[in-house]
Amino acid sequence: MRLSQSLIPTLKETPAEAQIASHRLMLRAGLVRQMASGIYAWLPAGLRVLNKISAIVREEQAAAGAQELLMPTIQSADLWRESGRYEAYGKEMLRITDRHERDLLYGPTNEEMITSIMRESVKSYRELPQNLYHIQWKFRDEVRPRFGVLRGREFLMKDGYGFDLDYAGALLTYKKMMLAYMRTFQRIGITAIPMRADTGQIGGDLSHEFHILAPTGESGVFYDATFEAGDPAAAADVETFYEQMTTIYAATDEKHDLAAWEKIPDERRREGRGIEVGQIFYFGKKYSESMNFTVTGHDGTKIFPEMGSYGIGVSRLAGAIIEARHDEAGIIWPDAIAPFRAAILNLRQGDAATDKICNELHEKLGADCLYDDREERAGAKFAEADLMGHPWQIIAGPRGAANGQVELKRRATGERLELSVADALAKVMS
Amino acid sequence: MRLSQSLIPTLKETPAEAQIASHRLMLRAGLVRQMASGIYAWLPAGLRVLNKISAIVREEQAAAGAQELLMPTIQSADLWRESGRYEAYGKEMLRITDRHERDLLYGPTNEEMITSIMRESVKSYRELPQNLYHIQWKFRDEVRPRFGVLRGREFLMKDGYGFDLDYAGALLTYKKMMLAYMRTFQRIGITAIPMRADTGQIGGDLSHEFHILAPTGESGVFYDATFEAGDPAAAADVETFYEQMTTIYAATDEKHDLAAWEKIPDERRREGRGIEVGQIFYFGKKYSESMNFTVTGHDGTKIFPEMGSYGIGVSRLAGAIIEARHDEAGIIWPDAIAPFRAAILNLRQGDAATDKICNELHEKLGADCLYDDREERAGAKFAEADLMGHPWQIIAGPRGAANGQVELKRRATGERLELSVADALAKVMS
Structure with missing residues (x-):
């Protein structure tokens, strides 16, 4: 591409509204422009980064057996009334009324919608397991959007949903997705560490967040230096990998366990700050039961599938990587996702x-x-x-x-x- | 892909709500599912069609020198107040109020937004011409959504915007885009005919629609059989091509000119029905003037750039192609875009x-x-x-x-x- 013929409007001055490095650098390098509070246009060079991240995500999802589909951005409120989340979600949900006075919303996540698609399409145990994902724009009406694309309102997310017949199957899917995520981050060229997390709005009782280490991260993180060495995704099989990932110490400040921390030799203790770029959840039958999605088992009984959901913040990653990789002069892109x-x-x-x-x-x-x-x-x-x-x-x-x-x-x-x-x-x- | 492990929920029965062939076949072949009135999820096989169409569109846009960017789906009402279209657009615009009571809307098109991006970024005649496009979801709150993805509310569109220094430049861009569109449709494997059209909401005085011939088309079309023969996009240069395209007779019933029609030899007169799958516009300074976008010319004077806009209905194409290519047994996909x-x-x-x-x-x-x-x-x-x-x-x-x-x-x-x-x-x- 010839720069003389390209829309790459770099800025010499630092924009006053930008408080952190990635926000400043994304504006200065001509990657994005703000169109409204927390809403960005991705200019040609910025879009190339999004597309390269998305391509790696897609390859690793396909390698892990996940299928891609594309759900719409606008959802019916009725779907969310089925799960009980329409009222519960609060003001972060962008609620819309159409010309016929029907309640719609701009999807912040898709558990309800994918469950309704599966409920309509899948009837027999023979059709499971399935794992489906899309890469689509989401909207969360943050009270105070800031830090550029790190905490925007309209953002690009890969969200995936696993459907299994039983707990063992769902747990295996969870482990496979953790491995796929670690491979994804590794190919992008950054170190991400999985940390036990709370499940929040999504529900369930097993969740990990993936954090990139960066001095401006929102969370304090504590981890064993073993994570910095070698290639975590190189483990021979998914069980060994998961065993390693969940026994080496790593925790955000919310989940920090002093007793466990003090058992780690001094020289291997690392403290820093992290930016969350992904999260995975196992939540069992929460949505299949509330939305009455069953399949017929071997013996004719009804089975509520076991589910999990799997998210990567694609647009957020672009900013987070810059937080982790820049110097006084500008951005230092990893080879794999440079524009x-x-x-x-x-x-x-x-x-x-x-x-x-x-x-x-x-x-x-x-x-x-x-x-x-x-x-x-x-x-x-x-x-x-x-x-x-x-x-x-x-x-x-x-x-x-x-x-x-x-x-x-x-x-x-x-x-x-x-x-x-x-x-x-x-x-x-x- | 193994069908036993895929979400391709084909239907034996014809869904009662589907009135036309493409809608029936897209549901029956497991390509899409309706999530709300006029809002569809694209299941894995359907998404593959969208992606293949998009890939061809991208290649031909790049070959014609257009740059890809990605603008957000949600826009600020203030932007549309600048051009005067916020009030004028009427009920098809999905209007939204956020948690801070600010007026937003789900973009039905992007003339205002791209003009604001260019206004902020481009200051000198040396930086023009530029031609920018994105492929993004749009929303039009149709009063009666019907015919599946042919007249949906949330739809995928390629929309491009040309910025030139003068009328001659803008007209050349218009001609190049017409050629790029004809090449795009040809590669997809369908016959599309450009027809002189009204400009409507967008404005301006030069516009062509591209129609695929199909018995269920919304418009009556009249054309010279010369369009069916040979390879219109094979013309030696863009000027010859444009000359041919605009002198061979073709018109929708709205623009039909009986006097011109009767000059065509009987055996070359063709009447049929068409589905509009693209439209191009030249509208000059309408947006640059109303939004005060100027660049500095050679001699220091201010120039309002001349603009055009260029749309292809990507999701609509999937349905339109099926209208044109199916039989009793099902869909007959062209090779280039079959799932x-x-x-x-x-x-x-x-x-x-x-x-x-x-x-x-x-x-x-x-x-x-x-x-x-x-x-x-x-x-x-x-x-x-x-x-x-x-x-x-x-x-x-x-x-x-x-x-x-x-x-x-x-x-x-x-x-x-x-x-x-x-x-x-x-x-x-x-």
Whole structure:
């Protein structure tokens, strides 16, 4: 993509309304713009991040056997009256009346709707287990939206729902989803730690939150350093993995257990702050019973399926990752979800040899690179590339171009190398 | 995908509420379920259709130089007060009040919002032209939602917005978008005809609608048979293409011009019915002036950009295509957007040779095929595959399997061939 022809409106000044780093940087790097309190438009570079996160989520959900569907954003109030949550949900639910005076709402979550779909479609034990998810915009009418996309009102969530015939099946689904989540976060390029959590509005008695470590996190977190080492998702099987994840100590301040904490050797105790980016729940028959969803078992008896729900905050993740990965100069995107894998900085637009090299690089790297072809001074191009946080910068100027050389900069380390065009390409694409 | 493990709830009976073929078939084939009046959930097979249509739209938009972004579904009423459309829009606009008593609305279209984004971001003539689009859910509170997704309330639309410095630029953008749309419909596998149209709510004085021919279409259409022949999008350049598209006769009954019609030779006159699946508008400075969006020109003067908007009804297309392509037995999907390119029908689940062949086919064809591995009689499997409209059916039974043979059926023609597994695969994948 040519920057001169793109809507990537970077800002030199820090917007006054932004209190935290990710909010400031998302505005400054031209990723999002606020359209109303807690409601954002995702500009082209920001949308690329959302899409890359979503693609990884989808691949790991498919690998875990989950099916994707797409439920609407607007729901009927009657569905929520069935489960008893319509009155209980309170002011965070955006309630709407249509032209025929029917009560609607903008869905904050979809337990009721997916249960109604399954109730209508699935009749026999032979059709279970099933695990269904969608990636859809949700709305929660936060009393005080803040921190940009971290606590917005309209937000993109992956929410999944498991239906099993019995407790053992539902627990296995829960474990598989925890593993899928850890693999998802690992592929995105961040460390997330699962922590025992309260179940709140959703219900049930087993839940874990996934926290990214970042100094601005909303929760205090306490964990065993074992989480920082190695590859938690590499465990041989799901049972071993779950056993490890739930026996190594990790807790938010709400659930912190001093007695257990003090049993961990001093040098392995870690305290910090975390941003919640996902949560999983097992809640059994809460919705199948209240909404009367049964399937016929082997012997003809009626079975209320056992359910769980599984959420990842897709738009929130974009902000949380920036909280965890930035410096004074800007964002430091992980390779897997950067809007562009590489930027090409042309330091002398109009110089034939430099233009030629840049055009060649742009063509070879394709849509996943951003070509800064503007007539701007070098300093501005460096600063914007650092701000936007491209994992690689390929810097081309007339001196190097005369010898077919470019400079390759790695954003995360600051490392710079003089390389031939072919070697630079090979490194960026590897 | 294994049908035994999928949420594809086909129906044997025709749902009473469905009046037209596409609505009946989308329910019967397990593509969608109604969640509230005019509001649908897209089940896994239906979502695959939406995604395939969207992917083609995206590729053709990118090829035409348009950038993708993603605007929110909820908008501030203040934005619409600026253009004067908040009061004018009437009851089709879903109006919402949030917990702080602020007026919001569920966006039915995005002219105001994209203009406000551009106004904030683009200051100089050097940054234009730009063409931006998103694919996002919209809401129009139809007084009487009907015909399934053809006239729903929550619907998926691609809407794009062009910003140019002058009339000539805006007209060129309009022509390029018409060409991109014709290429899009052609790749989807349907014939769409552009017809001069009124501009309605959007404003302006140049507009074309794109109609798919189908007997249940809402509009009467009159056109020259030249549209049925050849490849309209193959014109050498955009100017020639536009010249052709706008001189060959085509009109809806509202715009029908008897004098022009009678000049067409009898044998080339075609009358039918059409379903509108897209519309494009040139409306000049209507929004840039009312919302005060200017850029600075070469000479320092202020320029109000010239705008157009460009819509494709993505969810509506799914229904419209079925109206145009079905028979007594079910849907006849075009190859490019079928939920699954092929179905594998195992006529003797449990027979070792048949299972082996089916598993091999399933593995080789990957995620874009549906394996009917249920323990059902052959007749039920045939009927469901015809209903779902997979372009290819690969039918495996014990007799053929013993010789490594399968039967390959082409849904559109009914043609059947006995082939080796390798030859069947080659044909399906070609």
